Amino acid sequence: MSLVTRLRAIPDERMHLVLMIILTFTTGINDAVGYLGLDKVFTGNMTGNVVVLGMAVAGGSGLPVLGPAMALAGFMVGAALGGRVLRGQGRQWTTRTTALFATVATIMFALAATLFVTGQHPVRPAMITITTLAATAMGIQAAAARVVAVKDVTTVVVTSTITGLAADSVLGSGKGSGTGRRVAAVVAIILGAAAGAAVMHAHMGAALLVAALLITGVTVTGAIHDQRRTDENAETAVAGRT
Numbered sequence: 001m002s003l004v005t006r007l008r009a010i011p012d013e014r015m016h017l018v019l020m021i022i023l024t025f026t027t028g029i030n031d032a033v034g035y036l037g038l039d040k041v042f043t044g045n046m047t048g049n050v051v052v053l054g055m056a057v058a059g060g061s062g063l064p065v066l067g068p069a070m071a072l073a074g075f076m077v078g079a080a081l082g083g084r085v086l087r088g089q090g091r092q093w094t095t096r097t098t099a100l101f102a103t104v105a106t107i108m109f110a111l112a113a114t115l116f117v118t119g120q121h122p123v124r125p126a127m128i129t130i131t132t133l134a135a136t137a138m139g140i141q142a143a144a145a146r147v148v149a150v151k152d153v154t155t156v157v158v159t160s161t162i163t164g165l166a167a168d169s170v171l172g173s174g175k176g177s178g179t180g181r182r183v184a185a186v187v188a189i190i191l192g193a194a195a196g197a198a199v200m201h202a203h204m205g206a207a208l209l210v211a212a213l214l215i216t217g218v219t220v221t222g223a224i225h226d227q228r229r230t231d232e233n234a235e236t237a238v239a240g241r242t
Contacts, residue, residue, distance in 0.1 A: 028192020071135035078139025108212035115205035
């Protein structure tokens with residue numbers, strides 16, 4: 001049995017969960033680069049940017065305003081674009097989903113290349129441009145992940161995931177449903193942030209390159225897996241005409 005055949009044989013729920021967990025890992029990388037290397041800006045966790053903005057407006061010493069504000073705007077633009085592209089699509093992976101994730105990967109490759117050119121300490125306009133575009137990419141990713149619809153795994157934030165984990169634990173309602181999925185998402189973003197911080201010691205561009213490669217892998221794998229449904233739909237259509 002070929003690798004492609006094996007991939008297509010994996011149930012949608014399991015495959016999509018694994019792919020979204022990997023994307024959550026890449027968000028950790030992106031946020032580590034944005035916060036540690038590019039003027040305390042989160043590119044995936046917009047809650048963090050809102051908090052930073054609030055503290056900065058209230059006179060927080062040395063906290064940025066323009067960077068987080070631009071990242072927040074970029075994320076919203078990306079999410080709106082993703083929503084527009086996927087308008088009317090059901091809760092599944094399709095060629096439009098693949099196109100959006102491919103766009104995210106392309107943006108991340110471009111930003112990694114930019115950082116390799118500008119060096120470890122880009123000028124402020126370059127930093128703001130990079131974080132804004134990275135946030136736009138994360139907005140697109142979040143919109144696409146929302147349609148793939150793996151419960152508790154948004155790929156860009158884990159606050160609601162942690163809430164569900166605690167609320168359904170033995171100390172909460174005791175339901176315990178989805179515990180493994182939730183723990184995996186939280187661990188993925190933690191490990192992603194740690195990996196991003198570690199790779200940044202070599203170069204910030206290298207960290208974004210790792211994220212871009214992983215997103216590309218997710219995109220290709222998801223597209224191959226989705227082809228099974230396309231083939232099944234085609235067979236059903238042919239059978240219906242005969």
